[in-house]
Every structure is written in structure tokens, then in C-alpha cells.
Amino acid sequence: MAALHNNSPIRKATMFLTLFAVASILGTASAFTPSSATNHAQRTPITTTTSLSMAPRFDKSTNKWYTDVPEEQAGSSYGPIGSLYRAGPKPFFSRIFNPDTYDQAVLKYMAQDGSCDRKEAQGNMDAFLENPQDWAYQKVQEQNGGYKKDYANANMGKKQVFLSTVWGLGVVYFFGNLAYNGIQGGGLSDSFHRTMELLGMDA
Numbered sequence: 460m461a462a463l464h465n466n467s468p469i470r471k472a473t474m475f476l477t478l479f480a481v482a483s484i485l486g487t488a489s490a491f492t493p494s495s496a497t498n499h500a501q502r503t504p505i506t507t508t509t510s511l512s513m514a515p516r517f518d519k520s521t522n523k524w525y526t527d528v529p530e531e532q533a534g535s536s537y538g539p540i541g542s543l544y545r546a547g548p549k550p551f552f553s554r555i556f557n558p559d560t561y562d563q564a565v566l567k568y569m570a571q572d573g574s575c576d577r578k579e580a581q582g583n584m585d586a587f588l589e590n591p592q593d594w595a596y597q598k599v600q601e602q603n604g605g606y607k608k609d610y611a612n613a614n615m616g617k618k619q620v621f622l623s624t625v626w627g628l629g630v631v632y633f634f635g636n637l638a639y640n641g642i643q644g645g646g647l648s649d650s651f652h653r654t655m656e657l658l659g660m661d662a
Contacts (some may be wrong), residue, residue, distance in 0.1 A: 515566040524566035533562045536577040544623055545613045546585035553588055582610030
């Protein structure tokens with residue numbers, strides 16, 4: 460009688476419905492978890508792709524870096540004089556005589572960094588051109604948690620700009636006067652002493 464009760468249609472139906480419900484719950488849970496993870500994984504690359512699409516890219520057909528963003532293109536940040544103030548004559552002359560090479564280096568730096576803007580990239584490039592060893596050492600210190608130097612605004616304080624301007628004008632005047640007197644036949648020695656007198660440095 461007990462065996463008959465255990466194999467009754469009602470019990471079989473109950474067991475079937477129970478197993479079906481458990482299978483449905485497990486199936487729903489297993490289907491939900493990967494779907495949620497997949498959606499999250501899909502959302503992350505979309506954000507990354509969008510940010511990467513804004514960064515400079517390399518065109519294999521022209522073998523050059525380029526950008527479609529106006530704020531990242533050449534001329535959108537400070538010019539050669541800004542490089543002169545920030546890092547001296549080396550980056551200044553590099554921009555004057557090799558503007559395309561300089562621009563390519565800046566775009567490549569922006570692409571590799573992935574987060575800096577045009578001004579910051581130019582500041583780093585100017586510092587690198589002025590002294591590659593010091594720049595590389597500074598970057599290693601930053602990666603190890605050290606102080607991050609603001610190359611984008613280096614030496615751009617009002618006092619520093621004033622002093623740099625006075626020094627630059629003095630150098631230009633000195634060499635200009637030296638060259639002029641040399642051309643006029645006054646001799647380099649006379650020109651040198653005359654310039655020293657004007658600067659108040661004659662012994």
C-alpha cells in the first residue's frame with residue numbers, strides 16, 4: 460500500500476513540478492549572472508573605446524599621428540615663445556626649424572599617456588628636449604609616488620617671466636650689438652667692451 464502511495468500519480472506530478480521549479484530557478488540564476496557580467500564587460504569597452512577615439516591615432520597610410528579634436532591640434536596651445544619661457548632655447552628652435560617633428564612627438568605622447576591634454580604634452584616635450592635625462596628621472600620618481608612636476612606651467616610665474624624677458628633681451632642686445640659692430644668693422648673686441656660698459660659690467 461505504501462509502495463502504491465509512493466508511485467501515485469499525484470506524488471509523481473508533485474515531484475515533477477518541484478524538479479521543474481528548481482531547474483527553472485537554477486536556469487534563470489545561471490542565465491542572469493553571465494548576462495549581467497557580459498553587460499558590464501560590454502559597457503566598459505564602450506567607454507574605453509569612446510575615450511580612445513578622442514585621443515590622437517596613428518595613420519599607417521601616411522605614417523603619422525593625427526587627431527580630429529580641435530583642442531589637440533597644433534596651434535591650440537602655446538607657441539614657440541611659450542616653449543622658450545618654459546624650457547629654454549632647445550625646444551624653441553626645435554619648433555621653429557622642425558615644427559612637424561615636434562607636433563608628431565606631442566601627439567604620440569598624448570596617445571601613449573591617454574589622459575593629458577595638448578598643453579601638458581607640450582610641456583613634457585619641451586622639458587624632454589631641454590634635458591632628456593632630467594625629464595626621464597622625474598618621470599621615474601612620479602611613477603614611484605614622488606612629486607609630479609607641472610611641466611605645462613613651468614617657469615610661467617610672473618616674476619620668472621619678467622626675469623626671463625630681461626635676460627633674453629640682454630642676450631639679444633649683446634649678440635646683436637656684437638654682430639653689428641663686427642660687420643661695421645669696429646672689431647669684436649671693441650664691441651665687447653662697449654657692450655660691457657652699457658651693461659655696467661666693465662671693470
